[in-house]
Amino acid sequence: MGTACPDLLGALQGQLGRLYDADLPQDVRDYVITDQAMRAALLAGATGRYADEQLIVVESESGLDLALYLDSAVLERLAAADPREKLSGTNLADFWTVLEGVSHFHYVAWNAAFDKSVTLLELEMQAEVDKYVTTRLLLDEQPAATLGAPLLQRLFADPCLDPQLDPEEIDRYQAASTFAGRYCATLEASFPASTFTPDLLRELRLFYRLPQTAKIARIRARGCA
Template identity: 40%
Template sequence: MILRRMQEMLARLYDVPIGHDVEDYVIADRGRFAALTGESCEADEQVAVVTDRNEVRVGVYVDQQVLDRLERRDPLQHLDDGNLEDFCTALEGVSHFHYLMWSLGRARGVSLLELELQADVDKYAGAVKLLTRQDEGRFPTALHRRLFHGVSYLPGLDEESRRRYQEANRSAARFCRSLEEKFLRPRQSRPEAWLAELRRFFRCSHQEKLRLVSL
């Protein structure tokens, strides 16, 4: 149940438990996901929201091969170059689900850009927490470049989606680097302040998030 454990990790990281288990919403078959949600799925991860009158239905797709590899090489026990990509793929889906359900529970609207921005921050923050814990407190200095530089996108993306992903990537990279420089520098490390800023960011509105990432 790797996705559930990732959700629990995010809930602890941000202190935002929700009453929904991501595993109950997972559709691991690409064709079934498309049939149930009415959305085609080209990526290895996708979250769909279908509204029907007063009902909102959510489906989470993560490719079964990604899940199988993560079960064999558990990143929550040992995250490294061999499973980092699969970790990020799965965590992106979990992040979208978790943030969406948390927002819906508070009657908050969520933009697609906001979802992507939060997911990029979640992937970085989650990896930082895991790697520092697994490596006796040493900060993973190469992680920021690995996650935010040289990013590629699906070739079939429309221009609007590509711009959204690129903006989310740039904004998250700037925000995460800023927190890193303020709170995680050697000899001046204040991980508790880093965590507090992450939690504040999570709870911000869309406009507040955009303001923070532009500072």
């Protein structure tokens, strides 16, 4: 990994921890693997697609064992084009890939600390919200940055799904994108200012702590049914 990438991973975890008032004792950088053979060994013959980002969760007697696989090519590209310096349509997809991995790690580890289980839909839904919120923060810091389209449109209007996904996975990802997109649209409508207000932080922290059913109920309560 280029030197920028460990810094980026740590910065993303730190930002999520501050946003949600949900700091972790674990450091995501200690759990990242880039070797495909190691990933295959950890998956131990499990079926499924091999993506550029994959959180591997193994239950053990002591709790959960985690590893976060990130494709080395993605990390190399981000090391050469750090989104914290300049976010653009060129590095956006790679940024979201890495952010999704950090989001998954953070959400699973934080909930596990409270002995709370997490559904796959809940995990993907929160990751989409994390992408919106974190990207919005970066755009606020880079007023000259352009994504080629408004953030909500780039993230939710036409989500690009891996053709290797099975029908159940497609349904789950589409549902996560739909629910998260509706929720983020209400955030943008209710909190349009470039700065994050205390009311917005309270809303984000409340939503983060809700399980799947309550998350969906919250979205519908905000007029997004």
